[in-house]
Amino acid sequence: MSEQKLRSQQWFGKTGKDGFIYRAWMKNQGIPDDYFQGKPVIGICNTWSELTPCNAHFRELAEFVKKGVIEAGGFPVEFPVMSLGETLIKPTAMLYRNLASMDVEESIRANPIDGVVLMCGCDKTTPSLVMGACSVDLPSLVISGGPMMKGKFKGKEIGTSDVWRFAEAYKLGELSQAEFIEAEACMARTPGHCAVMGTASTMATMVEALGLSLPQNAAIPAADVRRKVLAQHSGRRIVEMVKEDLKLSKVLTREAFENAIRVNAATGGSTNFVIHLLAIAGRIGVELDLNDFDKFSKQIPLLANIQPSGVHFMEDLYYAGGLPALMNQMKEFLHTGIITVNGKTVGENIANTPIYDSNIISTMENPFKPDSGIAVVKGNLAPNGAVVKPSAASPELFKHRGKAVVFENIEDYHARIDHPDLDIDENSVMVLKNVGPKGYPGMAEVGNMGIPKKLLEKGVKDMVRISDGRMSGTGFGTVVLHVSPESAAGGPLNWVQNGDYIALDLDNRSINWEVSEEELEARKLAQPFQVQAHIRGYVGLFIDRVSQAHEGADFDFLKGGSGSIVTRDSH
Incomplete structure (x- = not known):
């Protein structure tokens, strides 16, 4: 790999005043000079925020990504982007998905980055980061934060889907306010996003099914040290992706989207999957429409016995063999020859992955439910x-x-x-x-x-x-x-x-x-x-330019047009 092929060398490889300025101010962080001499610069796009509880452990997780980058000969640089905490943001985190994606896109495009690791967790952080990265189309890899461990309340295992059951019980007087408060701590007892196949877990499953993450990304619990190991391996792998010029557009083919739809059906994924996958397809330039979700969900039964469609939890899915084991059961319905970010094909990633618990992952011949998907x-x-x-x-x-x-x-x-x-x-x-x-x-x-x-x-x-x-x-x-x-x-x-x-x-x-x-x-x-009256600011922009649900609810001016550019020197 020659230095001239590295995008970052258009900053750090310059001589004279411009090169001096680009390097000097970075060196005030204690970075050695040899880091600027041809090492691939890996951006670590971090959605850590204490206002996004699902992602509150990302500071520590990012350190393991950095370890992997350094081990592989890369130069890691961590940067923050807008974080969307589903549980707190009003009126809804979805209002800001497109804004966060713009933050991601421009942060990557404007800086000396050769490849990027997208750190995602809470519902909208995954689609917003992937959408933004698609619009730049550099080598990119996703590491999800992982689900929280399942909760324990009055001798029963609980997760986020129980919130709706608790609300009905509370309304009927079957659950007191004191019991409600006790259940809060019992449910959210470890770092991570929802322990069920809610939207966050669906998004983690989606990126693995698309080939955007290393195998087993979807289900390793946030509190399990193997999540940290996966992060370190992800850091190593992104450096190799830069050397191979393995861009998002090479992974996100039409076949990858069809795989994701079928895997979503088999896992009982969230309906929000539809609106986010449509938006991602629009950014990368793959033709996808609403009818595809019905078409490619057909003939796919429910293979994952995970709440809310089933009874178990995401950590159980991991212990049972994880998403590779589930995908292996349905391989005849998947495009197994397409490339993924680890450089292997889908087929290679899911080969020889046994089911360890048939109560959690079923076979196509004996599924948990015949009706699934969207x-x-x-x-x-x-x-x-x-x-x-x-x-x-x-x-x-x-x-x-x-x-x-x-x-x-x-x-x-x-x-x-x-x-x-x-x-x-x-x-x-x-x-x-x-x-x-x-x-x-x-x-x-x-x-x-x-x-x-x-x-x-x-x-x-x-x-x-x-x-x-x-x-x-x-x-x-x-x-x-x-x-x-x-x-x-x-x-x-x-x-x-x-x-x-x-x-x-x-x-x-x-x-x-x-x-x-x-x-x-x-x-x-x-x-x-x-027609709604004009509203100022971002909300007004959103109302004026957002597309309808069947088109992914993205901004009309953000579809397509991906590609990395370098801005003019301003010094």
């Missing part, structure tokens, strides 16, 4: 589509017709959901408007609306729920999400009224609203669609 439904209520997660839904509701109970926005829902006079029964279809990309704004995880208290008291556990928003990957139920176009973009959902009949037919992939075209036009005349 079902895409379309109809006059969702002309551009909506998504459902069959493995987390109730089979008896796969085909259902009921009267709509409409909530105009999230405030309306909170104000009326538990009112004793609410006209609702177990056959009703709950509809929530104005929680999509533009409407919330940011498309919040409120689509899995809680069931009214008076129905919980009758023993009702699930209902058909429809919205243009998202739901947490830890959630469950017969929930129709990402309705596109959304209410705030003038989609049909905007004119749904109480008492309208809505029919869901999951087997036939349809969602229809029993209102005639004439009635719809009359409603539009009576209630003309109002």
